[in-house]
Amino acid sequence: MNSMKTRTQLAEPTHSPTRLAAIGMDQRQRNALRILFSSRCNKRYVLTEEASSEICILDLDSFGGEQKWKEFRDRHPEWPLILVSIKHHEIADRNTLFVQKPIPVERLIAAIETHRSNLPGSNIQDSQPAFDNPRINITKPMSGMDSTPTSRVVSTRRAASLMSASQEQTFVGTSPDIDPTDPEQLQNIYYNPAHYLQGLSQQALNQAVRYNQAISMDGPWPPITLDIESNKIWVAATERQLRPFCTLPDTTLEVELTPHAEGWSPPSNAKGYPLQAFIWQLALWASRGRLPEGTRIHQPIYIRRWPNFTRLVVTPHAMAIAALWAQQPRSLLDTASVLNIPQRYVFAFYSAAHAIQLVGETRRAVDTLIQPPAIERSTNRGLFGRLLDRLRGGKRER
Amino acid sequence: MSDFKIIFSGPVGVGKTTAIGSISDIEPVITDEKASDMTSAQKPGTTVAMDYGLIALGERERIHLYGTPGQQRFDFMWEILTQGGIGLILLVSNARPDPFSDMHFFLDAFKHFIAQTKVVIGVTQMDLSKQPRLEDYYLQLEDNGLKIPIFEVDARVKRDISLLVEALLYSIDPGLED
Numbered sequence: 163m164n165s166m167k168t169r170t171q172l173a174e175p176t177h178s179p180t181r182l183a184a185i186g187m188d189q190r191q192r193n194a195l196r197i198l199f200s201s202r203c204n205k206r207y208v209l210t211e212e213a214s215s216e217i218c219i220l221d222l223d224s225f226g227g228e229q230k231w232k233e234f235r236d237r238h239p240e241w242p243l244i245l246v247s248i249k250h251h252e253i254a255d256r257n258t259l260f261v262q263k264p265i266p267v268e269r270l271i272a273a274i275e276t277h278r279s280n281l282p283g284s285n286i287q288d289s290q291p292a293f294d295n296p297r298i299n300i301t302k303p304m305s306g307m308d309s310t311p312t313s314r315v316v317s318t319r320r321a322a323s324l325m326s327a328s329q330e331q332t333f334v335g336t337s338p339d340i341d342p343t344d345p346e347q348l349q350n351i352y353y354n355p356a357h358y359l360q361g362l363s364q365q366a367l368n369q370a371v372r373y374n375q376a377i378s379m380d381g382p383w384p385p386i387t388l389d390i391e392s393n394k395i396w397v398a399a400t401e402r403q404l405r406p407f408c409t410l411p412d413t414t415l416e417v418e419l420t421p422h423a424e425g426w427s428p429p430s431n432a433k434g435y436p437l438q439a440f441i442w443q444l445a446l447w448a449s450r451g452r453l454p455e456g457t458r459i460h461q462p463i464y465i466r467r468w469p470n471f472t473r474l475v476v477t478p479h480a481m482a483i484a485a486l487w488a489q490q491p492r493s494l495l496d497t498a499s500v501l502n503i504p505q506r507y508v509f510a511f512y513s514a515a516h517a518i519q520l521v522g523e524t525r526r527a528v529d530t531l532i533q534p535p536a537i538e539r540s541t542n543r544g545l546f547g548r549l550l551d552r553l554r555g556g557k558r559e560r
Numbered sequence: 561m562s563d564f565k566i567i568f569s570g571p572v573g574v575g576k577t578t579a580i581g582s583i584s585d586i587e588p589v590i591t592d593e594k595a596s597d598m599t600s601a602q603k604p605g606t607t608v609a610m611d612y613g614l615i616a617l618g619e620r621e622r623i624h625l626y627g628t629p630g631q632q633r634f635d636f637m638w639e640i641l642t643q644g645g646i647g648l649i650l651l652v653s654n655a656r657p658d659p660f661s662d663m664h665f666f667l668d669a670f671k672h673f674i675a676q677t678k679v680v681i682g683v684t685q686m687d688l689s690k691q692p693r694l695e696d697y698y699l700q701l702e703d704n705g706l707k708i709p710i711f712e713v714d715a716r717v718k719r720d721i722s723l724l725v726e727a728l729l730y731s732i733d734p735g736l737e738d
Contacts, residue, residue, distance in 0.1 A: 393690075465707065467695075467698045467707060467710070468707065468708075468709040468710065468711070468727070470694055470710075470711055470712055471709075471711055471723050471727065472711040472712055472713055472719070472720045472723050472724075473711075473712055476723070479737065481723075481726055481727060481730045482730050482734050482735070482736070482737060483734075484709075484727075484730070485727070485730035485731050485734040486734040488707040488709075488731070489734065500735065501734065501735060501737070501738065502735075502738045503737075537733070537734055537735040538733070539733065539735065540732050540733035540736065542564070542646065542732075542733075543733055543735070543736050545562075545564065545617070545621060546729040546732070546733060546736045547736055547737065548617045548618075548621065549615065549617060549623060549725070549729065550726060550729060550736065550737070552615060552617060553583065553722040553725055553726060554722070554726075
């Protein structure tokens with residue numbers, strides 16, 4: 163596949179590579195740095211042990227990070243140091259530079275080059291700061307963490323959608339982008355699945371799987387029964403009749419989960435929906451472009467596997483989000499930013515996929531170390547867009 | 561006129577011809593011949609050459625849809641067909657005796673093409689055989705670290721095959737709507 167390279171790329175080194183040590187980083191983080199140095203920095207830097215290094219990088223978020231920093235400075239009062247952390251730190255030390263995680267590659271390079279220019283015997287020609295060095299092709303920052311809704315122009319292009327405007331409003335809502343630094347706005351993006359039929363269904367499913375029996379959810383809604391045997395939820399109502407109970411909170415205050423004996427069969431007036439597709443849809447109805455409470459918007463999100471889109475409600479941009487996360491974990495805000503789409507589409511997809519346990523927040527330190535690269539633009543992007551429109555629009559049906 | 565192609569592959573009888581027909585602008589060109597002994601029990605008239613369909617994007621661009629012959633003895637054609645292709649749509653039937661083996665065989669047979677492009681997998685006939693589940697297919701691929709899109713499909717349904725093609729395009733370029 164041909165693609166336009168937009169990544170940061172350093173020129174070949176004209177002398178021995180600069181030796182860097184990583185302190186407070188596990189093996190995965192070290193490997194990530196090794197790969198970064200060899201693939202995107204033309205082996206201009208090399209990872210080594212502290213004793214033989216020229217510059218050190220210290221992860222303040224590691225266990226005892228602050229103490230490690232103090233001990234490092236006790237050992238090496240003048241040693242060039244780059245501190246990295248998810249949280250911003252003001253550093254009053256001329257030998258210490260700070261780069262916030264996830265680390266934008268160009269900022270790490272700039273910090274290394276700044277330190278390198280002060281190393282004894284450094285070549286003046288090669289020691290210009292990275293941002294001023296014409297040999298370094300800097301990409302624009304990709305992080306959604308830096309962008310505010312007022313500063314970002316969201317794409318207005320719409321591929322032909324499988325969803326009508328009213329359906330989109332039903333499943334994704336209409337909430338505007340939020341400013342992640344505003345606590346008040348942050349509050350508005352969350353909902354508690356347990357207060358909706360979604361949460362009750364997930365609870366019933368867990369119970370049904372655990373005891374291997376059909377479970378009825380008795381409440382103000384039409385009869386609903388989860389049946390593990392057929393892998394279906396049986397509902398004696400149409401979607402239109404059921405929806406109000408799924409979109410309003412606290413309809414589950416007085417409910418009962420009733421197990422059924424073996425050999426239960428659905429009533430003749432009930433319609434069976436595949437379990438996962440049903441819970442996916444309940445999550446969309448309940449979330450309407452919001453996130454389950456407790457979701458961290460800056461934490462990278464992984465996708466365990468692609469949703470079975472052919473049997474699910476496909477919200478706008480869902481396929482793009484899945485493809486992006488399949489390549490590499492990214493935070494929710496970064497996802498909206500790099501795809502140039504409103505946040506609510508990312509939140510809606512996350513909520514639905516989270517309800518059927520396909521996505522989650524990464525827990526590994528390496529996933530928040532380096533900022534994911536920009537999307538590599540296919541040379542056929544225009545063609546793909548036209549094909550996409552065609553497949554969805556179906557202008558020339560046979 | 562710019563020409564591009566998408567390759568459909570998979571074992572005999574999985575629905576490649578039908579899938580191409582579901583999204584093609586033209587009636588698919590089918591070059592069926594009498595099946596060999598090996599495949600006649602599965603499908604009386606099976607594809608021993610190739611299938612062909614077409615999606616025309618205006619006056620200037622055409623997407624050619626090629627279905628590879630399912631029989632292994634025609635594998636010499638697979639490499640020729642894939643040259644210059646956008647990507648691979650692999651169909652696997654859940655009703656065949658060993659769908660995992662089928663999947664691994666075709667992923668291996670097209671590994672060079674896949675390395676240059678992308679692949680998506682459609683599992684057909686899940687209505688005839690509920691097992692294995694889609695989850696099981698993903699578990700089979702877990703070792704290689706690939707997150708290939710795998711969808712349940714009915715080859716006769718345009719939406720299903722369209723979504724497979726969409727997943728292929730987004731896998732190549734997630735930012736294609738931008």
